[in-house]
Amino acid sequence: MTVDAKILSALRAAPIGISGTELSRKLNMTRAGVWAHIEDLRALGYDIEASPHLGYRLLGAPDLLHADDLVARMGKVRVIGREIHVFQETTSTNDVVARLARGGAKEGAVVFAESQTKGRGRLGRKWISPAGKGLWFTVLLRPDCPPQGATQLTVAAATALARAVTLQTGIVPEIKWPNDILIRRRKIAGILTEMRAELDRVQEVLLGIGMDVNLEASDFPENLRRTATSLRIETGQKVNRAELAVTILRELDRDYQMVMEGHFEQLAEQWEERCTTLGSQVTIRFGQRVLRGRAESLDSDGALLIRGLHGHLERIVGGDVTMEPG
Amino acid sequence: MTVDAKILSALRAAPIGISGTELSRKLNMTRAGVWAHIEDLRALGYDIEASPHLGYRLLGAPDLLHADDLVARMGKVRVIGREIHVFQETTSTNDVVARLARGGAKEGAVVFAESQTKGRGRLGRKWISPAGKGLWFTVLLRPDCPPQGATQLTVAAATALARAVTLQTGIVPEIKWPNDILIRRRKIAGILTEMRAELDRVQEVLLGIGMDVNLEASDFPENLRRTATSLRIETGQKVNRAELAVTILRELDRDYQMVMEGHFEQLAEQWEERCTTLGSQVTIRFGQRVLRGRAESLDSDGALLIRGLHGHLERIVGGDVTMEPG
Numbered sequence: 001m002t003v004d005a006k007i008l009s010a011l012r013a014a015p016i017g018i019s020g021t022e023l024s025r026k027l028n029m030t031r032a033g034v035w036a037h038i039e040d041l042r043a044l045g046y047d048i049e050a051s052p053h054l055g056y057r058l059l060g061a062p063d064l065l066h067a068d069d070l071v072a073r074m075g076k077v078r079v080i081g082r083e084i085h086v087f088q089e090t091t092s093t094n095d096v097v098a099r100l101a102r103g104g105a106k107e108g109a110v111v112f113a114e115s116q117t118k119g120r121g122r123l124g125r126k127w128i129s130p131a132g133k134g135l136w137f138t139v140l141l142r143p144d145c146p147p148q149g150a151t152q153l154t155v156a157a158a159t160a161l162a163r164a165v166t167l168q169t170g171i172v173p174e175i176k177w178p179n180d181i182l183i184r185r186r187k188i189a190g191i192l193t194e195m196r197a198e199l200d201r202v203q204e205v206l207l208g209i210g211m212d213v214n215l216e217a218s219d220f221p222e223n224l225r226r227t228a229t230s231l232r233i234e235t236g237q238k239v240n241r242a243e244l245a246v247t248i249l250r251e252l253d254r255d256y257q258m259v260m261e262g263h264f265e266q267l268a269e270q271w272e273e274r275c276t277t278l279g280s281q282v283t284i285r286f287g288q289r290v291l292r293g294r295a296e297s298l299d300s301d302g303a304l305l306i307r308g309l310h311g312h313l314e315r316i317v318g319g320d321v322t323m324e325p326g
Numbered sequence: 327m328t329v330d331a332k333i334l335s336a337l338r339a340a341p342i343g344i345s346g347t348e349l350s351r352k353l354n355m356t357r358a359g360v361w362a363h364i365e366d367l368r369a370l371g372y373d374i375e376a377s378p379h380l381g382y383r384l385l386g387a388p389d390l391l392h393a394d395d396l397v398a399r400m401g402k403v404r405v406i407g408r409e410i411h412v413f414q415e416t417t418s419t420n421d422v423v424a425r426l427a428r429g430g431a432k433e434g435a436v437v438f439a440e441s442q443t444k445g446r447g448r449l450g451r452k453w454i455s456p457a458g459k460g461l462w463f464t465v466l467l468r469p470d471c472p473p474q475g476a477t478q479l480t481v482a483a484a485t486a487l488a489r490a491v492t493l494q495t496g497i498v499p500e501i502k503w504p505n506d507i508l509i510r511r512r513k514i515a516g517i518l519t520e521m522r523a524e525l526d527r528v529q530e531v532l533l534g535i536g537m538d539v540n541l542e543a544s545d546f547p548e549n550l551r552r553t554a555t556s557l558r559i560e561t562g563q564k565v566n567r568a569e570l571a572v573t574i575l576r577e578l579d580r581d582y583q584m585v586m587e588g589h590f591e592q593l594a595e596q597w598e599e600r601c602t603t604l605g606s607q608v609t610i611r612f613g614q615r616v617l618r619g620r621a622e623s624l625d626s627d628g629a630l631l632i633r634g635l636h637g638h639l640e641r642i643v644g645g646d647v648t649m650e651p652g
Binding site: 102192201203319 | 421428470472518529612
């Protein structure tokens with residue numbers, strides 16, 4: 001941990017305050033040195049009170065993603081969030097993580113961007129990512145599984161995102177197979193899973209996640225306003241992004257562990273409870289091909305099982321799914 | 327094409343010679359300029375005769391991979407070999423192509439290296455790549471297919487490699503599923519297929535190919551001498567690597583076109599004729615799991631169908647295959 005991360009961690013652990021003497025002892029630096037770091041954090045917008053009696057006390061944190069602060073808040077993690085980077089602007093966080101991965105970044109590394117100039121969703125679609133309004137990030141995983149195994153990770157990520165939204169706002173979102181999180185049938189978050197693989201084994205998976213946190217209606221282009229929403233629009237108030245980010249990473253870490261230990265079935269159950277795709281009549285497009293049928297259940301590897309119009313069952317691992325109103 | 331590529335192309339098209347005047351006209355440069363380029367090519371080892379009566383004539387080419395020369399020899403190609411790069415030394419040509427791909431290199435770009443410091447085979451194994459002795463290269467493809475489709479490309483590449491060896495040396499090699507080319511049951515070439523993909527579509531495929539061309543027995547580490555061989559060892563003579571490289575790229579281009587146009591079945595037939603895995607008792611290891619059975623046939627997507635000991639059929643897309651002697 002950096003000095004800033006250690007200071008924030010110590011301040012959060014001492015809600016009634018911590019003396020400058022104790023802080024300088026913990027950090028093994030002079031009181032003047034501590035003071036200089038406190039000033040830096042204040043300049044970033046951290047509201048840190050310094051009183052002769054109570055010492056330093058953290059009264060508020062700014063709505064920005066600060067890698068040191070995220071690391072401090074995460075505390076001990078198993079895999080996801082062991083290493084966190086925050087960029088002010090990138091093309092796409094998946095691109096950044098691909099580069100880091102090639103440079104040997106460890107599994108569980110996470111890259112956030114305050115804004116993306118080329119954020120993308122599935123099927124090459126553009127994902128709007130205005131500065132400071134959402135959580136746009138990518139997690140690097142190196143699971144020991146074949147390429148098909150990546151579908152399980154997408155399902156696990158969807159349940160983790162849904163759970164984190166509930167923990168933070170009380171809202172229980174819906175899941176649309178395979179990668180969308182919806183509130184009142186409007187999209188609030190999406191997952192873009194990309195991988196590097198050999199024919200029979202995954203080398204790395206990039207779990208790219210976009211969540212519309214504090215966007216207002218006017219932040220969405222006209223054509224998305226009926227199909228997309230944000231936590232701010234749904235709850236009527238701003239949501240602390242750093243807190244939400246940490247909650248999501250913890251839930252992701254938990255779900256990833258469950259998948260890797262062979263307990264995908266339990267996640268699949270949670271997923272099925274929240275999935276509005278199941279039981280619906282759906283139309284699925286893959287390039288030229290169109291398939292219609294009833295979404296019946298999730299297969300053990302995360303594929304969707306569709307009962308076609310002629311009664312046969314088809315396994316779907318991708319494509320563009322439209323649910324028919326009903 | 328560069329000037330050097332144009333000169334080599336013109337020289338190859340005029341086996342009885344081309345006058346300096348005509349060459350300077352074709353290249354739209356002075357005769358002195360042409361002369362300077364001829365001198366450069368000679369310095370690389372090209373044996374170019376200059377006589378007052380016959381003009382310039384190419385008598386011999388050195389055993390080196392020269393990008394301009396490869397481009398000149400390729401002539402018109404559909405996709406594979408439209409862009410060729412040669413490096414004296416790289417970590418692994420797959421790594422170089424991954425970087426080029428991210429920078430927007432076009433489909434069909436090929437990177438050769440005279441030597442690789444971190445050449446690798448399947449399952450993370452080291453691939454020895456001594457300088458100037460083999461063909462170590464990677465082809466960038468961007469097929470419109472799901473991740474499973476990459477197995478077809480590996481099968482297509484194996485048939486192309488086998489055909490190129492026969493064209494160049496007269497030897498008919500065997501194929502071992504999925505990615506090895508053998509002569510007398512010893513490995514002469516291997517294919518490492520890596521991809522970047524979303525869950526349902528491939529973004530790019532890196533077809534990494536290593537062929538042991540002019541290695542001598544002493545070039546192989548002790549532990550590989552019984553299981554690996556080279557064209558030089560098998561034919562008793564040195565093979566011109568540039569000629570072989572061009573033959574391979576042309577065959578790859580042809581096979582890739584066949585797969586993309588939906589004629590995989592025809593390649594699969596060629597493949598099956600040469601495949602010594604089919605009909606054999608095999609043992610396949612995937613991490614901890616071991617499967618034994620008889621390799622029966624190739625599935626329509628390139629997977630291997632194995633009849634297990636209890637009579638059931640299993641589809642295999644990877645793993646480490648050992649054929650039992652018999």
